[in-house]
Amino acid sequence: MIAETRKAWAGALAAVITGTLGYYFNVPAEILVPLGSVITGAVVYFVSNRERA
Numbered sequence: 001m002i003a004e005t006r007k008a009w010a011g012a013l014a015a016v017i018t019g020t021l022g023y024y025f026n027v028p029a030e031i032l033v034p035l036g037s038v039i040t041g042a043v044v045y046f047v048s049n050r051e052r053a
Helices: 002-024 029-052
Strands: none
């Protein structure tokens, strides 16, 4: 249960940071949405792998 919560918080935080930086640097949505998905997925993947080790 705690592991899922950590993954959810890490993913949400990565999405918010990516969106905020994209807005700040005026990145078009066509680039920001796929990039944000990749970054959020990578963060969740690394958080879940760290908990298994």
